[in-house]
Each structure stands twice: as structure tokens, then as C-alpha cells.
Amino acid sequence: MIPGMKLPSVTFRTRVRDESIGGPNPYRWEDLTTEDYFGGKRVVLFALPGAFTPTCSTFQLPGFEKGFADFQAEGIDSIYCLSVNDAFVMNQWAKAQGLENVKVIPDGSGEFTRRVGMLVRKDNLGFGLRSWRYAAIINDGKVEAWFEEPGLCDNHGEDPYGVSSPENVLNWLKDASREQAA
Incomplete structure (x- = not known):
């Protein structure tokens, strides 16, 4: 996606905690849309190949989680992590x-x-269809900046990581703030 493009309108099937249900698994289904997540605010969206995977769990997600205050200082309202995993997996990974x-978005059906052009095959890892790794600054549902890892293709032999890192995205935001102030 390129800056200025509007995100596609999609409905995400989520599970939310609802104590009124009772029992050991008090969750209910709740549909949330692209507008619910991205409308009227400036957010960071980052996507990755899968919950519980090494790079995602060790570097990318923890980096965004720990750096949240720094992102807020640069005008970010929320940070969302999206993966082609169902709501059950995403909720357990968040836990x-x-x-x-960081809030998780399940894109179970992809x-x-x-x-957004980021669905790739990862059959070489036994994953099936998954997201290519990327990050974006989204302002009121439109792409402000896009950070896509190099080599987008099916069954890539590696898992590139760097362009979509929290550090790189934060540096872009800081540079944009300095340019705007000048």
C-alpha cells in the first residue's frame, strides 16, 4: 500500500471477555470493523506471520509493547498487532x-x-497462508507511512525483519515530527 491509500473495509471476528457469561471461558463473539479499529485516530499497525513464532514473540511484539509511551509521545493513539490467526490464538498469545x-487483531480468514496485498504462502514452514511482515502508520483509516520487509513472495526461505521493527517505525515518527516542527 502507498501513503494516502484508504484501508479496505473488513469485518474482523473477535472474542471479548464478558463476565456476565460466567464459567471458565467467559468470552463472546464481537465483530469489529476496519472503521472500529482505525477510524478517527492515528495508530501503528504491524503484521507478522504468526502468533507464538520466534521473531514475532521475541522482538517485534515486545518492542512495540515496551515502547508504547514513546509512540504516544509522537502522536500515536493505539498500536495494533495483526496476524492471520483466529481470535482464540491471538487472545492466548496476548495473554x-x-x-x-498493544491490542491484537485476528485476521483468521486472511x-x-x-x-492489502500482503497474503503469502508459507507452506515451506507448514503455516499455509499468512501475512508478510510489515508495519504502517494509519491516520483515520488512511496509510500515512508503510514499512514492508524486502522480498515479498510465497515460501520465502527466510523471515526478513528490520524495516518493520518498532525502532525503525519510531525513528520515522520522530523524523516526521522534526520536519513538521521546522
Whole structure:
């Protein structure tokens, strides 16, 4: 996607905690749309190949989580992590990672990922269809900046990481703030 493009309109099937349900698994289905997540605010969206995978769990997600205050200082309202995983997997991963700042978005069917051109095959790893790794600054549903890892293709032999890192995205925001102030 290129800056200025509007995100596709998609409905995400999420599971949210609802204590009124009771029992050991008090969650209910809740549909949230692209507009719900991205409308009227400036956010960071980052996407990765899969919950619980090494680079995602060790570097990318924790980096955005720990750096949340720095992103807020640069005018970011929320940070979202999207993966082609279902709501159950994404919620358990968020719990396992102890997330307090980053919110997860389940793109279980890969519809959003497909429509932004980032759906790739990862059959070489036994994953099937997944997201290519990228990050973006989204301002009121439109792409402000796009950070895509190099080599986008099916069954890539490596998992490139750097362009979409929290550090790189934060540096871009700081540079943009300096330019705007000048």
C-alpha cells in the first residue's frame, strides 16, 4: 500500500471477555470493523506471520509493547498487532505475552491481509497462508507511512525483519515530527 491509500473495509471476528457469561471461558463473539479499529485516530499497525513464532514473540511484539509511551509521545493513539490467526490464538498469545498496551487483531480468514496485498504462502514452514511482515502508520483509516520487509513472495526461505521493527517505525515518527516542527 502507498501513503494516502484508504484501508479496505473488513469485518474482523473477535472474542471479548464478558463476565456476565460466567464459567471458565467467559468470552463472546464481537465483530469489529476496519472503521472500529482505525477510524478517527492515528495508530501503528504491524503484521507478522504468526502468533507464538520466534521473531514475532521475541522482538517485534515486545518492542512495540515496551515502547508504547514513546509512540504516544509522537502522536500515536493505539498500536495494533495483526496476524492471520483466529481470535482464540491471538487472545492466548496476548495473554502469554502479558500485553497491556498493544491490542491484537485476528485476521483468521486472511481477508484484510489479502486485500492489502500482503497474503503469502508459507507452506515451506507448514503455516499455509499468512501475512508478510510489515508495519504502517494509519491516520483515520488512511496509510500515512508503510514499512514492508524486502522480498515479498510465497515460501520465502527466510523471515526478513528490520524495516518493520518498532525502532525503525519510531525513528520515522520522530523524523516526521522534526520536519513538521521546522
